[in-house]
Ligand SMILES: Nc1ncnc2c1ncn2[C@@H]1O[C@H](COP(=O)(O)OP(=O)(O)O)[C@@H](O)[C@H]1O
């Protein structure tokens with residue numbers, strides 16, 4: 001029972017063990033924070049796939065898949081598939097309502113023609129519509145002057161239907177960051193600029209598309225005015241910044257992918273016009289498919305490969321179908337979201353593994369720290385060890401004091417580290433935005449503390465001892481430096497590490513990776529213990545006579 | 552007993568056949584010049600060190616220490632003997648009460664801790680009070696005078712009610728008056744039946760013992 005007493009006293013009567021606890025804690029926190037953010041990032045990439053595109057995408061860009069309705073019917077017969085939806089995608093120009101005056105801004109957008117009802121079944125579209133009355137839950141944390149407090153259900157319904165109910169016209173739903181009038185707040189909410197004046201759903205935009213002829217040449221641009229009915233906020237910056245949704249049929253028409261007639265210029269019909277010899281069906285450039293519950297995207301993809309071949313075979317036999325679907329591989333691809341994003345996901349996964357491995361070195365730091373500190377303590381405590389042996393302590397008992405000591409430092413460090421990591425990870429977005437706009441009070445506090453430190457240094461240093469002067473100067477300089485850095489940052493407009501246009505998402509992932517946390521904690525404890533082994537063995541081997549003999 | 556130290560490549564024989572019998576309740580003083588091996592002899596008696604191989608043995612109550620298990624020898628140091636050193640050897644991080652309690656804590660299994668600790672604390676406190684240290688219980692050793700520290704050391708040695716007290720120049724580091732007080736304490740314990748082996752180089756102190764032996768050239772002479 002004397003072990004606990006001595007461990008406590010050796011721990012609390014000196015500063016070094018506290019430094020060891022702090023060092024272990026910092027190491028542990030560092031690993032957990034870095035790996036958590038990377039894991040969160042990967043999870044966000046994966047989840048966003050489902051939100052934006054469903055599980056599997058069949059795509060045939062530009063020309064589009066003819067008779068896609070028949071393909072979708074076949075897909076929906078599959079037990080592995082929950083739903084499928086056609087999409088027409090292309091690029092377009094959006095003439096924005098701003099600024100006031102004649103010269104309006106133009107944004108390049110990726111235009112998606114969707115069938116809202118089936119699209120919402122395949123993707124998370126319905127949940128991404130931003131303008132809607134708040135839920136009870138949201139109301140609790142929502143700012144008092146948030147414009148969503150005033151909203152009624154109609155704006156959401158219009159967004160879901162892609163239709164402006166007031167004018168009964170087809171509407172457009174752009175991503176939230178397409179308009180520069182939407183300012184993101186530090187709490188993640190959106191405020192339209194000029195006190196709601198630039199709230200998009202009360203404006204109209206003009207969409208211009210460049211349809212491409214079957215042969216590949218550009219046709220005359222098509223323009224159309226749309227009322228904005230809502231905006232979507234998927235959290236994926238690259239999408240929210242670039243994409244706009246319009247009804248499928250309208251997109252097909254504007255891109256000349258709608259149903260048409262095939263004529264033979266050589267033959268004339270009864271009215272003297274070129275003779276109609278067949279129908280050119282409407283086309284979709286993508287078919288998005290959602291897997292049924294519990295079905296892996298890869299499983300679904302394999303099924304879809306077969307379904308597509310059967311669909312194509314059927315149409316090749318069909319003499320009424322003039323336009324045949326392309327074979328797989330010739331520009332037509334069937335990919336899961338992960339495959340589509342592989343170039344993006346794989347390097348991050350590798351990087352995360354690299355981080356995990358590199359940061360395992362942290363354990364060695366823990367072990368080394370504990371070893372060095374304990375070695376010094378055992379050396380200093382040689383006489384105590386001799387005394388304990390003289391009153392009957394066993395060799396194991398002596399080594400247990402130091403092992404226990406290592407255990408305490410490891411556990412304390414691991415717990416403090418996890419706590420620290422949790423705080424940082426949970427508040428990482430706040431911390432990050434504070435770095436982008438450093439608070440003035442922090443600089444003032446730093447500089448005030450520096451003054452206090454200088455005063456204390458002068459007070460304690462007046463007798464000429466070097467320790468307090470050195471320590472005081474170090475602390476003062478650090479504080480002044482920290483204050484200065486904050487002021488400089490403020491002057492420069494802050495640092496933005498997480499640039500959403502680079503990192504894809506508007507917010508930094510803030511979930512702690514609990515698996516990593518547990519492993520890192522256990523690792524830190526084990527390695528602290530390993531660090532304590534050698535000093536403990538040295539303590540056990542201490543010859544009591546020598547330990548007592550020399551004063 | 553024989554005891555030889557190795558200094559580098561040179562063997563330094565310190566004890567060369569020293570024999571000593573101590574009867575229960577007896578007070579033996581060992582006199583000898585500095586460096587004659589008095590402390591070494593005491594360390595062998597207290598199992599802090601062992602005689603040379605084939606260099607004789609220490610018997611306690613008829614049992615040879617060499618034949619005992621490690622555990623039994625830990626127990627021997629813990630229960631049967633009490634050590635008092637010239638330089639007190641208190642643990643600086645522990646206060647007076649904790650230093651005194653230490654041998655009891657070392658011998659105490661954690662399962663018995665909560666059952667026994669109150670009683671042990673009481674014994675340590677009484678012991679310290681009887682040594683005039685009642686007002687010093689929470690003090691650290693560095694806040695005490697030399698005489699007070701040695702009294703704490705004696706209290707610690709007596710904490711587990713040992714049969715034998717091994718004292719290595721207990722007054723060697725103290726002034727005459729304080730040394731006399733410490734000696735009175737030891738005499739008192741002897742009167743209560745404690746067996747004492749005391750090393751000293753002060754003949755005046757040795758005179759108060761039941762028997763004086765001289766350590767000379769590695770051997771004991773009466
Ligand atoms: N651990 C040791 N290693 C080597 N020599 C030692 C050791 N302990 C004691 N000695 C030597 O043994 C001799 C006797 O020492 P010691 O028993 O302390 O004498 P005393 O107590 O009579 O002054 C001295 O010469 C001393 O240097």
Ligand SMILES: [Mg+2]
Nearest residue numbers: 589590591719
């Ligand atoms: Mg000596």
